[in-house]
Amino acid sequence: MNDPDTMLNYLETLLKASNFTKAAESLYISQPYLTQLIKRVEKKLGTTIINRDKVPFTLTESGQIYYQYLENISAQRHHLRNELERFTSGGQEVIRIAILESLGTFLLPKILPAFLEKHPQVKIQISEGFPHASEERLLNEQVDCYMGQTPETLAQGLDARINGGEVYYIVIPQNSKYYIKDQFILEPGSYDLKELLMQPFVLSNGESAIRHQVNGLFQHFRVVPEVRMSSNSIITATNLAVNGVGFTVSSASILKRLQHLPINLYPLDPRQLRITYFIATKHGVKITPALQDLITAFQKAELQEEIR
Missing domain, CATH: 1.10.10.10 (Winged helix-like DNA-binding domain superfamily/Winged helix DNA-binding domain)
Known part of the structure; x- marks a missing residue:
């Protein structure tokens, strides 16, 4: 065997x-x-x-x-x-995409179906990972493009095209004293943000893109976060928060699926914390027609995610 x-x-x-x-x-x-x-x-x-x-x-x-x-x-x-x-694919083009796991569930279904219908001869390989690892893979030409967030922090030598984004929310579980019954999205001024940030949190770990931004938010308000638990996945952190383990900071594309649950979302000021989507390629590397079509599909897609 x-x-x-x-x-x-x-x-x-x-x-x-x-x-x-x-x-x-x-x-x-x-x-x-x-x-x-x-x-x-x-x-x-x-x-x-x-x-x-x-x-x-x-x-x-x-x-x-x-x-x-x-x-x-x-x-x-x-x-x-x-x-x-x-x-070994007999002339069939392979496009290798690096992407954040939390973004893959939202971005790829909006881009790939129409692209693959136009390019049935193209095979897609998806590599999910943290930002630093994905950037390294792109710089080393182990992938052809990288879809991520926060283009301001991209490594040198990468060219980014930007499209869409979304806002962050603090997730307040039902077992919190700050929970308001029969409301989903709270008014921005309903609580003092610094007071909310002083509560126990479940956060993604230090390698994630969202954690870097969240750390900046805590630093802005001069709060040392009480991290009750951390996870490699923002989706896991969100589910733990929803079930009462602590507060978390999560995005609209994840939270819009949870509108039926008894939680509150406190919207964060986009000037303080916001997701901006990008697709990046290595500077100077030849872009094939199919990869260029994928980039164009990304740029034309409706990627502005909101919770209504």
């Missing part, structure tokens, strides 16, 4: 079923084959990988190491396949 993806699937199914016969049925293979496969792997490794003396089955410590090994091999194979795709 040399294929890591297949082996991962077999292990996951077996752990879920905690029964070799049921797992084999789900995998459309015979029970003896599955049993012998696991035994062969264990013999080759010289150790047991599955605790099967009691239900539910679990991975042994050795099994966890083997499972992580399979995951790493699988990830490396997929990464290699993506890296080679430009050279």
Whole structure:
């Protein structure tokens, strides 16, 4: 068994079923084959990988190491396949896009469907990551363009085209003393902003674009933030705040989906905190006609997000 993806699937199914016969049925293979496969792997490794003396089955410590090994091999194979795709796609153009995870769910559906309809021969590779990593990938020509926010902080050597944006809000959960029932968006002057900033917060971590801006807001009001929890994802931070873990600062494109929930949104002054979208390419690098069409599609798209 040399294929890591297949082996991962077999292990996951077996752990879920905690029964070799049921797992084999789900995998459309015979029970003896599955049993012998696991035994062969264990013999080759010289150790047991599955605790099967009691239900539910679990991975042994050795099994966890083997499972992580399979995951790493699988990830490396997929990464290699993506890296080679430009050279093995038989003339089919590949456009590699770096983007912030929180923006990808909003920006890409507004741009890619029409673009791909016009360019069915183009393949898209999406790489989600933090701003610094995405900029480095673009500067090293590991991607062809980068969609992000806050163009003012872009590294030298990158050319940005700007379009659209959105405002930020402080999310006030229902369990807060500042929560006002039956209101969604509060009036800007309904609370003293500095007082709100002194509450416990759930924030994205220091590498994120939004955290850099939020730190500036705290500094402007000379408040040392009480960070109850941090996350790699602003979407996760927003969901934690909505469920009462603390306040957070989030954007319209994320929050507009939450209008049915009992939360308040306190709008922040766009002069203090605002998202501006951009698409960037490396200066001096030749832009293909298809990539230029993608840039044009970005510039023409309606990307001004608001909560009404």
